[in-house]
Amino acid sequence: xxxxxxxxxxxxxxxxxxxxxxxxxxLPAWLPDPPVSPRGRTVVVGAGKAAAAxxxxxxxxxxxxxxxxxxxxxxxxxxxxxTRRIEVVEASHPAPDxxxxxxxxxxxxxVDGLGADDLVLxxxxxxxxxxxxxxxxxxxxxxxxxxxxxxxxxxASIGEINCVRKHLSALKGxxxxxxxxxxxxxxxxxxxxxxxxxxxxxxxxxxxxxxSCADALEIVDRYRIExxxxxxxxxxxxxxxxxxxxxxxFARCESRVIATxxxxxxxxxxxxxxxxxxxxxxxxxxxxxAREVARTLGGIALSCAAHGVPxxxxxxxxxxxxxxxxxxxxxxxxxxxxxLLGLALALDGHARIYAIAADTDGIDGSEDNAGALLLPDTxxxxxxxxxxxxxxxxxxxxxxxxxxxxxxxxxxxTRTNVNDFRAILIEPVEDLx
Numbered sequence: 001x002x003x004x005x006x007x008x009x010x011x012x013x014x015x016x017x018x019x020x021x022x023x024x025x026x027l028p029a030w031l032p033d034p035p036v037s038p039r040g041r042t043v044v045v046g047a048g049k050a051a052a053a054x055x056x057x058x059x060x061x062x063x064x065x066x067x068x069x070x071x072x073x074x075x076x077x078x079x080x081x082x083t084r085r086i087e088v089v090e091a092s093h094p095a096p097d098x099x100x101x102x103x104x105x106x107x108x109x110x111v112d113g114l115g116a117d118d119l120v121l122x123x124x125x126x127x128x129x130x131x132x133x134x135x136x137x138x139x140x141x142x143x144x145x146x147x148x149x150x151x152x153x154x155x156a157s158i159g160e161i162n163c164v165r166k167h168l169s170a171l172k173g174x175x176x177x178x179x180x181x182x183x184x185x186x187x188x189x190x191x192x193x194x195x196x197x198x199x200x201x202x203x204x205x206x207x208x209x210x211x212s213c214a215d216a217l218e219i220v221d222r223y224r225i226e227x228x229x230x231x232x233x234x235x236x237x238x239x240x241x242x243x244x245x246x247x248x249x250f251a252r253c254e255s256r257v258i259a260t261x262x263x264x265x266x267x268x269x270x271x272x273x274x275x276x277x278x279x280x281x282x283x284x285x286x287x288x289x290a291r292e293v294a295r296t297l298g299g300i301a302l303s304c305a306a307h308g309v310p311x312x313x314x315x316x317x318x319x320x321x322x323x324x325x326x327x328x329x330x331x332x333x334x335x336x337x338x339x340l341l342g343l344a345l346a347l348d349g350h351a352r353i354y355a356i357a358a359d360t361d362g363i364d365g366s367e368d369n370a371g372a373l374l375l376p377d378t379x380x381x382x383x384x385x386x387x388x389x390x391x392x393x394x395x396x397x398x399x400x401x402x403x404x405x406x407x408x409x410x411x412x413x414t415r416t417n418v419n420d421f422r423a424i425l426i427e428p429v430e431d432l433x
Contacts, residue, residue, distance in 0.1 A: 003354065003375050006425060009275060010356040010373060011409070013316070013423045016271045017264035018360050021190060021416040023053040026259040027061075030188050034064025037117035043183075044071030044086045045107045045176075047132045048125030048202055049361045050190050052081035052088045053415035055123060059084055072110050073123060074103035074131045076363075079413040094152055094366065095145050096133030104134040104171055111176070114183035122176070122185060126192025126361060126417035128202025129162055134171035136240060138230035144168060147225060154223040155326035157287055158193055162203040166242055167216040168231055169203065173242030176205035178249040187255040192361075192419040194285030194321045196262075198255050207255055209242035216240075260284065261320035261418045264360065268318055268423065277425070278315040286321035290335045291342030291393060293323050297424060298346030301353050304426045313352065313428040322419050325365075331397020334364030336371035336420055337408075341398040343424075345389055349379040352427040358409045361417035364399075370411045371421075372402035381405055 019025065034042055044058055051073040062069055071086040076093040091100030111120050135144040147168065151161045166173030177185050185206055193200045198207045213235045220227055227235075234240035243249060261284040269279035282300070286293060301317060303309050311317075323335045336357035347353050358364065358371025382389055385404060392401050402408050 006354045006375070007373060010354060010423055010425060013268040013271060014356055014358050014409070014421055017268045017421045018414050018416060020264045020267035021259040021360060021418045023050055023057045023190070023416060026190070027054055027057045027188065030256055030258045031058065031061055032119065032121065032186055034068065035117055035119050039115065040117035040119065041068050041070070042119045042121055043110055043114065044069065044073065044121045044123065045110055046073040046123030047075070047128035048190070049076050049079050049093070049127040049413070049417045050125035050415055051075040051123055051128070052079055052083070054125065055086040055088060056081045056083050058121065058123070059086060072103070072107055074100060074107065076127055076131065079415055081415060091131050091133070093127045093130045095148050096130050096141065098141060100131050100133035101141050104132045107132070108134070108171060108179055111180040111183065114180060116182045118183040120180045120183045120185045122187040122206050124187060124202040125190040126419065129165050129172060132171050132202065132205065134169050136168050136170050136231070136234065138234065139168065139228045143228040147227065150225045151223070153327045154225065155289065155324045156219065156223055157324060158322050159200050160219045162200050163211045164216045164219055166203045166209055166211065167213055167235060167240045172203035172205050173209035174204060174207055174250070175243065177207070177253050178243060181249055182252070185253040189255065189257050190259040190416060190418060191257050191261065192417045194287055196257050196260050198257065206253055208245040208247055208250055210245060213238055213241050259416070259418055264418050264421065265318050265320050272316050276314065278311055280311050280315060280317050282317055282319040284320040286319050286323070288323060290323040290325050290339040294339045294342030295346045297422070298343050301347065301424045301426055302350065305350060305352055313426045315426050317424040319422045320418070320420055325396060327396055329395030329397060331392065331395040332367060332399035333396040334367045334369065334371070334399050336364045337398035337402055338393070338396065339422065340372050340374045341389060341393050341401055344374055344378050345393065349376060351376045352429070354425040355423065356409065357420065357422045360414060360419060360421055362411040362414040367399050368410065369399065369408040371409045373407045373409060375407070378405065378407065
């Protein structure tokens with residue numbers, strides 16, 4: 001069977017989730033009035049996979065004098081957009097590179113020497129932490145890159161990763177806001193993190209940091225991450241500590257989250273209802289190993305199919321958040337593809353269950369796909385092609401499986417990011433003749 005209707009519906013749901021977080025849709029209503037002082041300037045800085053699209057939206061909707069608008073944002077390679085007054089720099093993600101380091105240095109220069117009449121408009125989105133590569137004094141970019149790669153491979157959560165990155169940075173964890181003093185700072189953020197915590201989005205460069213050097217040390221030691229000697233010493237003696245809540249330097253700083261995973265799930269749920277399918281949003285902050293989350297959500301889907309609990313078919317289970325993958329094999333992965341591979345094993349070819357899992361930024365991990373589709377005949381087609389799903393999962397080769405089955409979801413960069421989107425569709429039993 002081809003399952004054209006189901007494939008189209010799942011893709012529609014994903015597209016609705018992405019559209020809800022499009023900067024052109026979610027940003028204009030949040031734009032501030034320009035400074036009223038004749039001397040006041042607006043300097044736009046930012047980082048993330050949505051940064052270029054956000055900068056373009058600022059230019060398109062800006063209500064002030066364009067001559068007093070300037071700035072620079074850093075985005076991932078391939079995620080750029082055409083702008084007129086705000087420069088766009090492209091750099092590496094998820095591991096930082098020299099372009100990101102140069103971009104971070106120029107971003108700090110852009111906010112240096114501003115006055116109290118000036119406004120710094122900070123545009124943040126997922127990926128900003130890796131793209132703003134400003135290693136603390138005493139460690140090199142190569143050393144920071146090695147720590148980042150180790151954290152990404154060990155199964156640490158995004159909150160844990162960003163806790164470490166903040167304390168090894170000259171810019172993150174509130175330091176950018178202090179560098180912009182005495183200007184007013186307004187941060188507009190598209191959230192890619194569970195809980196939408198501003199101190200975690202792009203490692204919170206403009207908000208106080210509630211985590212500590214001791215927290216960062218505990219994380220690297222628990223995951224057995226090797227640190228440069230200078231970094232460990234700075235964490236141990238507290239010289240790497242970030243500015244904390246109550247610091248007077250944040251008195252003129254405001255922050256707003258303008259798009260979230262929950263908003264995107266709500267948009268998908270609305271579309272599902274319009275298509276005659278009952279939605280259930282399981283949560284926007286689901287974390288854990290991708291394959292284990294798949295087993296849990298697969299169990300809920302099987303219950304819906306067999307017992308109509310917690311929902312009777314036709315229904316769709318929607319969820320967001322950020323799963324993790326502990327890399328043990330040598331295959332090509334991506335946490336959404338790995339989730340679906342685990343789900344395929346959990347569902348064991350159930351005839352009425354379909355799924356999509358994809359990252360709203362259009363990039364699943366570091367691959368060229370957003371995610372993939374799972375159909376009732378996925379396991380059967382894999383077996384016919386000589387693909388051992390369990391062996392491929394052990395090798396973290398989920399990308400390879402869905403590429404071989406021609407079930408990858410490829411969108412290219414979406415220029416936004418509210419993290420993972422998952423939809424599991426359960427169809428009713430067909431009426432017998």
